[in-house]
Amino acid sequence: MSISIRCCTFVIQGTCKAYLQQLMRDKKNIFAIVGSASSNSANQKLVEKIADLSSKNFNLTIYNRLKFLPHFDPDLSIGNVPKEIVEFRQNIESADGIIICTPEYVFSMPSGLKNALEWCIATTIFSNKPCGLITASASGEKGHEMLQLIMKTVMANYTDKTSLLIQGIKGKFDREGKLIDTEVKNKLENFIDAFTKLINENDTKSLS
Numbered sequence: 001m002s003i004s005i006r007c008c009t010f011v012i013q014g015t016c017k018a019y020l021q022q023l024m025r026d027k028k029n030i031f032a033i034v035g036s037a038s039s040n041s042a043n044q045k046l047v048e049k050i051a052d053l054s055s056k057n058f059n060l061t062i063y064n065r066l067k068f069l070p071h072f073d074p075d076l077s078i079g080n081v082p083k084e085i086v087e088f089r090q091n092i093e094s095a096d097g098i099i100i101c102t103p104e105y106v107f108s109m110p111s112g113l114k115n116a117l118e119w120c121i122a123t124t125i126f127s128n129k130p131c132g133l134i135t136a137s138a139s140g141e142k143g144h145e146m147l148q149l150i151m152k153t154v155m156a157n158y159t160d161k162t163s164l165l166i167q168g169i170k171g172k173f174d175r176e177g178k179l180i181d182t183e184v185k186n187k188l189e190n191f192i193d194a195f196t197k198l199i200n201e202n203d204t205k206s207l208s
């Protein structure tokens with residue numbers, strides 16, 4: 001009897017381990033939100049660069065439609081939720097990880113991004129969700145602090161290594177939109193490594 005129970009335990013443990021290994025090999029679905037309101041956005045270019053550098057690890061969906069989301073309305077946040085918000089929330093919920101890449105506007109975060117996050121407050125979609133938080137701006141310190149505070153409030157899972165402040169962002173790209181700053185490229189590579197680890201740790205935790 002006890003031998004067969006032990007065998008079963010081994011089989012289950014082996015299956016779980018194999019499943020976990022498979023999970024870690026699979027490409028992760030990342031939903032990347034661009035906070036900028038500009039069409040020629042350096043943050044958009046940065047996310048495109050991340051997509052390029054991480055193409056072996058991530059299937060990255062770039063979301064740059066914050067300006068099309070309706071203005072936050074608490075009366076519609078739980079019932080009668082607008083379809084654009086339902087879709088936006090589903091994208092977050094189904095992703096393995098979220099990247100927010102944003103400039104600072106007037107010592108704060110852009111209103112479009114704040115608006116989108118307000119629509120998420122009544123939900124738990126960010127709880128324990130692996131997140132990468134990037135502020136890429138002229139200066140960006142205050143906006144970055146605010147982004148971290150808000151994401152902590154919604155219980156997102158991010159670390160110092162998946163949180164990045166890139167200052168002087170406009171000068172990091174050439175006229176053709178090519179990233180010319182090797183230090184920033186290194187930072188992005190370290191960010192991708194740390195973010196991948198965070199997602200894998202999250203998978204391990206959710207199975208144990």
Ligand SMILES: Cc1cc2nc3c(=O)[nH]c(=O)nc-3n(C[C@H](O)[C@H](O)[C@H](O)COP(=O)(O)O)c2cc1C
Nearest residue numbers: 036038041042043103104105106107137138139140
């Ligand atoms: C309305 C507005 C307000 C801004 N305020 C700030 C600011 O407070 N701090 C800062 O570092 N940059 C500020 N900037 C400059 C942006 O950091 C810079 O334009 C950056 O490149 C924007 O990112 P993007 O190219 O992705 O749009 C502001 C830009 C705009 C359009």
